[in-house]
Amino acid sequence: MRTRNIPWAMLRGTVVLLYLFILVPIVITVSVSFNAVNQSKFPPLGFSLRWWADAMSARWLQPLAFSIELGLVAAVLSMLLGMPLAFALVRHRFPGRDALTTLALGPLALPALVTGIGLLQFIHAAGLGFLFGFPTLLIGHVLICLPFSVRTTAISLRAMPPNLELAALSLGATPSTVLREITLPLVKSGVFAGGVFAFIHSFTDYSISLFLSRPGTQPITITILSFLEYGFAPTLAAVAALTLVVPLVLIAIVQRVFRIGDFLYAENARG
Amino acid sequence: MADAAVSLRGVRKLFGSAAAVDGIDLDAQQGEFLTLLGPSGCGKTTTLNMIAGFLHPDAGSIHLAGRKVDDLPPFRRDIGLVFQDYALFPHMTVAENVAFGLRMRRVDKAEIAKRVAAALDLVKLTGLDDRRPLAMSGGQRQRVALARALVINPKVLLLDEPLSNLDLKLRETMRLEITEVQRRTGVTTILVTHDQGEALVMSDRIAVMNRGRIEQVADARTIYERPATRFVAQFIGNMNLLDVVAVGPGGGTTCAVRFGAQTLTVAAPQKLEAEQHVLLAFRPERSTLLARPKDDAALELAGTVRQHVYLGTRTEVHVKLTNGASCVVELANDRGGTPPAIGSAVTVRIDAADCTAYPTESCG
Amino acid sequence: MITTSRLRPLLLVALPAAFLFIFFVLPNAFLLAASFLKSDAQMLTDERTLENYGFLFGRPLYRAALLRTFVIGGLVGALVVVLAYPMAFFLARTTSRWKGPLIALALAPLLASVVVRTYGWWVLLNREGALNDLLRALGLTTGPLVMLPSVGAIVVGLTHSLLPFGVLTILSALNGINPNLERAALSLGASRTRTFLNVTLPLSAGGVAGGFLLAFALAISAYATPTILGGPATETMATLIYKFMVSLMDWSIGSALGTILILSSMALIAIGTMLGARRATV
Numbered sequence: 001m002r003t004r005n006i007p008w009a010m011l012r013g014t015v016v017l018l019y020l021f022i023l024v025p026i027v028i029t030v031s032v033s034f035n036a037v038n039q040s041k042f043p044p045l046g047f048s049l050r051w052w053a054d055a056m057s058a059r060w061l062q063p064l065a066f067s068i069e070l071g072l073v074a075a076v077l078s079m080l081l082g083m084p085l086a087f088a089l090v091r092h093r094f095p096g097r098d099a100l101t102t103l104a105l106g107p108l109a110l111p112a113l114v115t116g117i118g119l120l121q122f123i124h125a126a127g128l129g130f131l132f133g134f135p136t137l138l139i140g141h142v143l144i145c146l147p148f149s150v151r152t153t154a155i156s157l158r159a160m161p162p163n164l165e166l167a168a169l170s171l172g173a174t175p176s177t178v179l180r181e182i183t184l185p186l187v188k189s190g191v192f193a194g195g196v197f198a199f200i201h202s203f204t205d206y207s208i209s210l211f212l213s214r215p216g217t218q219p220i221t222i223t224i225l226s227f228l229e230y231g232f233a234p235t236l237a238a239v240a241a242l243t244l245v246v247p248l249v250l251i252a253i254v255q256r257v258f259r260i261g262d263f264l265y266a267e268n269a270r271g
Numbered sequence: 272m273a274d275a276a277v278s279l280r281g282v283r284k285l286f287g288s289a290a291a292v293d294g295i296d297l298d299a300q301q302g303e304f305l306t307l308l309g310p311s312g313c314g315k316t317t318t319l320n321m322i323a324g325f326l327h328p329d330a331g332s333i334h335l336a337g338r339k340v341d342d343l344p345p346f347r348r349d350i351g352l353v354f355q356d357y358a359l360f361p362h363m364t365v366a367e368n369v370a371f372g373l374r375m376r377r378v379d380k381a382e383i384a385k386r387v388a389a390a391l392d393l394v395k396l397t398g399l400d401d402r403r404p405l406a407m408s409g410g411q412r413q414r415v416a417l418a419r420a421l422v423i424n425p426k427v428l429l430l431d432e433p434l435s436n437l438d439l440k441l442r443e444t445m446r447l448e449i450t451e452v453q454r455r456t457g458v459t460t461i462l463v464t465h466d467q468g469e470a471l472v473m474s475d476r477i478a479v480m481n482r483g484r485i486e487q488v489a490d491a492r493t494i495y496e497r498p499a500t501r502f503v504a505q506f507i508g509n510m511n512l513l514d515v516v517a518v519g520p521g522g523g524t525t526c527a528v529r530f531g532a533q534t535l536t537v538a539a540p541q542k543l544e545a546e547q548h549v550l551l552a553f554r555p556e557r558s559t560l561l562a563r564p565k566d567d568a569a570l571e572l573a574g575t576v577r578q579h580v581y582l583g584t585r586t587e588v589h590v591k592l593t594n595g596a597s598c599v600v601e602l603a604n605d606r607g608g609t610p611p612a613i614g615s616a617v618t619v620r621i622d623a624a625d626c627t628a629y630p631t632e633s634c635g
Numbered sequence: 636m637i638t639t640s641r642l643r644p645l646l647l648v649a650l651p652a653a654f655l656f657i658f659f660v661l662p663n664a665f666l667l668a669a670s671f672l673k674s675d676a677q678m679l680t681d682e683r684t685l686e687n688y689g690f691l692f693g694r695p696l697y698r699a700a701l702l703r704t705f706v707i708g709g710l711v712g713a714l715v716v717v718l719a720y721p722m723a724f725f726l727a728r729t730t731s732r733w734k735g736p737l738i739a740l741a742l743a744p745l746l747a748s749v750v751v752r753t754y755g756w757w758v759l760l761n762r763e764g765a766l767n768d769l770l771r772a773l774g775l776t777t778g779p780l781v782m783l784p785s786v787g788a789i790v791v792g793l794t795h796s797l798l799p800f801g802v803l804t805i806l807s808a809l810n811g812i813n814p815n816l817e818r819a820a821l822s823l824g825a826s827r828t829r830t831f832l833n834v835t836l837p838l839s840a841g842g843v844a845g846g847f848l849l850a851f852a853l854a855i856s857a858y859a860t861p862t863i864l865g866g867p868a869t870e871t872m873a874t875l876i877y878k879f880m881v882s883l884m885d886w887s888i889g890s891a892l893g894t895i896l897i898l899s900s901m902a903l904i905a906i907g908t909m910l911g912a913r914r915a916t917v
């Protein structure tokens with residue numbers, strides 16, 4: 001193709017440095033967890049797995065499991081709410097459509113931290129105190145997941161060749177059959193990707209949970225944050241590294257079904 | 272007389288305040304191959320979508336085989352559709368695509384297998400049952416789409432620019448193949464295209480559309496040789512247009528027109544007002560070049576040769592007339608003769624029988 | 636495209652719209668209202684007041700925190716854009732067969748919680764941290780440099796966590812440029828640098844503005860990074876919100892701070908739309 005010149009070589013050098021900048025802190029966190037001493041030292045002093053053993057205790061596994069559970073339920077619920085919404089926004093013209101589009105993306109546009117306080121006060125003031133704990137936290141997480149599910153569903157609906165559904169109709173399929181046999185199979189992977197993004201967003205979130213979680217319903221991020229007040233023990237590094245495993249495993253599984261890079265890229269290319 | 276297979280009466284469709292289809296009457300007879308031909312945006316697809324049931328007409332009604340279908344949803348109309356982008360289901364194999372319509376009609380399995388095989392045979396795709404559409408060439412996809420639409424024995428087959436995504440050679444092959452399949456199955460077919468070559472080759476009759484209206488419905492020869500309106504005359508083939516004056520009121524059949532000192536009686540399908548400027552149309556290949564005037568009943572135009580365009584079987588000679596207008600004469604290249612040299616004075620001669628006069632305004 | 640009843644979209648959106656209205660619109664409206672209410676003995680009263688805002692804008696301590704938050708937002712936005720641009724440009728133009736994985740790697744940090752991403756910076760920057768160890772080993776310093784807590788550390792940490800957003804936004808702007816425009820400029824005799832400066836950069840300006848504003852908005856509402864890398868002298872709006880809501884139980888001041896954050900985010904979105912950054916759409 002084009003001849004690469006000196007500026008291009010300089011750009012490559014810069015990009016290598018940038019990748020280092022991106023990855024080094026994460027690598028450091030992971031390696032600190034292997035320290036032999038009870039200090040967060042980098043490079044690690046000696047090697048041991050004792051902090052990992054600590055991290056595997058119920059005290060940490062319980063919030064980790066809770067985060068996974070919360071993320072799964074929130075992702076599924078947000079898909080159930082988001083899919084019909086995306087469907088209506090893409091396939092129908094109706095009054096208030098633009099306002100609803102803005103609203104659907106709202107939880108992503110406004111700071112989740114503040115949405116959290118708003119929700120906390122609102123539920124308190126509305127006398128819905130019985131919802132505190134898991135229900136409130138779940139509501140918050142469904143909220144922040146919703147933009148992802150709506151968006152990914154909308155993208156895959158738009159990516160569908162427009163005439164497929166018409167072709168099926170002309171061949172005698174009723175609208176519900178078209179939905180079942182044509183539309184859903186074709187948006188399946190997009191919807192699934194949306195669910196995965198939603199889960200990861202929920203799993204890595206701390207903003208919405210900060211004010212909504214209670215003892216016993218604490219996601220792992222909040223647990224780590226509250227322990228950081230007492231210092232930066234290597235156990236925390238091990239726990240933090242452990243939380244990396246969940247999304248990575250998920251992405252690895254998903255990669256077998258379809259290439260998530262393609263999906264991200266498609267979203268970009270949409271322009 | 273039997274009912275027409277497809278019949279449109281006063282069909283209108285508005286998008287906002289603009290009429291995409293502006294009052295259409297159209298009949299396709301049983302077994303006929305009818306083409307809707309017109310420029311982009313003239314409302315062809317909209318018309319097709321109303322026949323298929325994807326759009327509801329704002330006025331008028333549509334009958335299929337004598338039955339009013341205005342309140343029938345698309346999936347109850349028994350229509351075979353071939354889309355420009357084929358719209359093959361990417362998650363199904365070729366056989367599954369073709370079987371889809373039969374499955375929707377709850378045809379039993381053995382019967383489906385038989386009919387799918389027959390349909391694939393009809394479009395010469397035997398043995399490709401298990402392919403995925405994405406792994407096929409444009410021409411093959413086209414055939415799958417055709418088989419899928421035909422296998423349900425539709426009351427009418429609708430084709431929306433089915434060939435426009437194919438390259439030139441393939442397009443010419445598919446033209447003949449689709450016509451052949453249509454003859455064999457005898458299915459009433461409506462083709463939408465903006466390609467006049469396609470329309471002339473494939474159709475029993477052509478309906479020329481312009482701005483949501485039908486300008487003329489006739490067989491290919493009539494459309495080409497006796498265009499009913501100036502739009503049809505200009506849209507199909509090449510046409511010379513000359514500014515002349517109508518001598519007396521006339522139209523409907525013939526009218527006398529005056530060009531300079533010459534007066535002649537020509538065909539005039541539309542109404543013309545006396546002493547008004549009208550347009551005289553004639554085909555380049557129906558005109559000839561003379562070295563000097565002959566002074567008989569034909570129209571003769573003096574001019575100078577400006578340019579030659581060599582087209583293989585023919586040569587176009589562009590002539591600048593003495594009154595400032597210009598026209599094109601097409602000469603066959605078979606006689607071995609060379610056209611008059613550029614710059615030479617010539618006379619363009621057209622038989623009165625080959626001329627038609629139209630009002631200056633195309634839609635009156 | 637298909638004519639359907641008007642009822643259908645209504646049925647589809649009823650539940651999600653109700654959910655968004657009850658749990659997103661109402662709570663935010665409530666927050667706005669609460670910011671104008673007096674708080675008494677840690678309870679909201681019905682009395683309307685501007686005192687909460689007066690309190691925040693009146694005390695130098697809080698005024699400084701507000702200002703600090705926006706300075707951090709601006710610095711982070713600028714740094715994110717400056718660092719993300721070369722990265723996005725490289726990713727958009729490279730013909731390497733590793734392009735896909737490289738894009739994934741650039742975005743991979745999004746898979747890690749901000750807590751994980753910030754922890755590494757603490758290990759690197761604290762008094763006994765890796766950087767001080769290195770400087771001492773090289774003999775460049777005698778005593779430890781105090782890099783934590785500091786605004787600088789917060790800016791670095793936030794830039795690091797928000798970089799992927801900048802890369803995404805700018806990459807999508809670059810991908811939206813018709814490659815023939817650059818070829819046309821080159822064919823007209825512009826050098827690569829001129830082409831970049833006169834064609835590519837202006838055409839991707841929307842993405843740059845979008846990336847800046849997104850990073851800005853996310854930075855001013857960030858809580859974890861200022862908590863981990865900052866201290867009492869580097870309070871930001873988010874850490875103040877936490878302090879007022881949880882430690883001091885003063886919900887009306889918390890609401891006023893939240894309202895300021897919401898209004899700032901909305902203002903940033905509005906500016907973005909004005910500057911021609913791609914409007915968010917589903």
Ligand SMILES: Nc1ncnc2c1ncn2[C@@H]1O[C@H](COP(=O)(O)OP(=O)(O)OP(=O)(O)O)[C@@H](O)[C@H]1O
Pocket residue numbers: 286287290291309310311312313314315316317318465
């Ligand atoms: N859904 C729609 N909303 C608004 N206007 C439309 C819609 N569909 C078509 N139109 C308009 O109606 C007119 C006719 O469109 P139609 O698609 O029927 O044209 P066409 O003859 O099929 O053209 P082409 O050859 O380009 O396919 C055009 O002006 C088009 O812009």
Ligand SMILES: [Mg+2]
Pocket residue numbers: 315316317
């Ligand atoms: Mg069309």
